[in-house]
Every structure is written in structure tokens, then in C-alpha cells.
Amino acid sequence: MTNTDMIAAIIASTREVFSMMLGIEVEPGEPFVGEKAATESGVLALVGLAGSWVGTGSMSCSTALGCHLAAQMLMTECPGINDEVMDALAEIANMVIGNVKTQLESTVGSMALSTPTVIYGHNFETRRVGSREWVAVPFRCHDATVNVQLCLAEAHSGATFRPGFSLPHAVQI
Numbered sequence: 364m365t366n367t368d369m370i371a372a373i374i375a376s377t378r379e380v381f382s383m384m385l386g387i388e389v390e391p392g393e394p395f396v397g398e399k400a401a402t403e404s405g406v407l408a409l410v411g412l413a414g415s416w417v418g419t420g421s422m423s424c425s426t427a428l429g430c431h432l433a434a435q436m437l438m439t440e441c442p443g444i445n446d447e448v449m450d451a452l453a454e455i456a457n458m459v460i461g462n463v464k465t466q467l468e469s470t471v472g473s474m475a476l477s478t479p480t481v482i483y484g485h486n487f488e489t490r491r492v493g494s495r496e497w498v499a500v501p502f503r504c505h506d507a508t509v510n511v512q513l514c515l516a517e518a519h520s521g522a523t524f525r526p527g528f529s530l531p532h533a534v535q536i
Contacts, residue, residue, distance in 0.1 A: 396498050405483065407483070414473050416515045418515035421513075
């Protein structure tokens with residue numbers, strides 16, 4: 364699997380989910396590859412992937428855009444981050460990364476998804492332990508940016524999915 368494969372899957376999946384589920388057309392920016400994700404401020408949803416390939420997918424945006432996306436999904440106003448907004452963003456990330464997973468499985472084999480984890484706050488940084496790099500695509504959405512990122516590596520012997528494993532739902536920083 365190549366970075367180009369991951370970028371194509373991220374673009375197709377993000378466009379499809381945002382268009383069908385939120386009624387929003389997003390425009391991909393210039394994809395990039397880096398050792399760690401950028402310092403974040405706002406809302407970050409993480410979804411783990413496991414199987415013959417393992418890693419993490421993420422979706423991040425500003426708090427204001429996160430509230431707008433949740434409002435579109437829930438069809439109600441969302442003036443600030445609360446449980447409903449975090450749940451909506453977790454579900455949007457789950458759909459995007461789930462669609463990426465489905466597209467990549469024809470190349471890498473079966474994978475499973477973890478329960479999404481949502482983090483919000485200011486001045487936090489995400490990084491993946493190990494040597495693989497993040498493949499990232501920024502998307503323009505309502506004069507703001509949604510970043511969708513993926514970090515995958517081929518699993519080593521014995522490093523496959525264990526049923527019953529899940530991550531905590533939300534953390535406030």
C-alpha cells in the first residue's frame with residue numbers, strides 16, 4: 364500500500380461522508396506526509412485500526428467548525444462543545460475512517476475499527492509511536508479547515524486485533 368492509495372481513499376471517503384451525511388461539499392487541499400500530526404487546537408477525533416495493518420485515523424478541526432458540523436448532522440444549533448457535539452464528531456470521524464478502511468481492505472486485508480476517542484482543548488499535539496508517518500489531507504469547509512489523517516503500518520507477528528478492546532470516549536484538556 365502506498366501513500367497515494369491512502370490519500371485517494373481519504374479524499375473519496377471524506378467527500379462522500381460530508382456530502383451524503385452533512386450536505387456539505389468539501390475541497391481537498393494539498394496532501395502531505397509528516398512524522399507527527401501538527402499541534403492542534405479545537406476538536407480531534409481518533410479511530411484505531413487493527414488487523415494485518417494497524418494504526419490510527421483522525422479528523423480534526425476548530426471548535427467553531429466542529430460545532431457547525433455537529434449542527435448539520437443533528438439538525439439543531441450547537442453553540443459550544445458538549446456531549447452531543449463530541450458524539451456527532453466521533454460518528455463523523457468513524458464514518459470517514461470506516462470508509463477509508465473499507466477502500467483499503469482490498470489491498471491490505473481485513474481490518475477492524477476501535478471506538479472513536481474525542482479530544483478537545485488548546486495546544487495539544489498528537490504523534491504516533493513508531494517509524495510510520497502520517498498521511499494527511501486538509502479540506503476546505505465553510506472558510507475553515509478539516510484535517511483527515513491516517514497512519515498505518517503492516518502488523519508484526521502477533522500484533523493483530525483483539526476483540527473487546529476499546530478506547531475511552533472523550534477527554535477534555
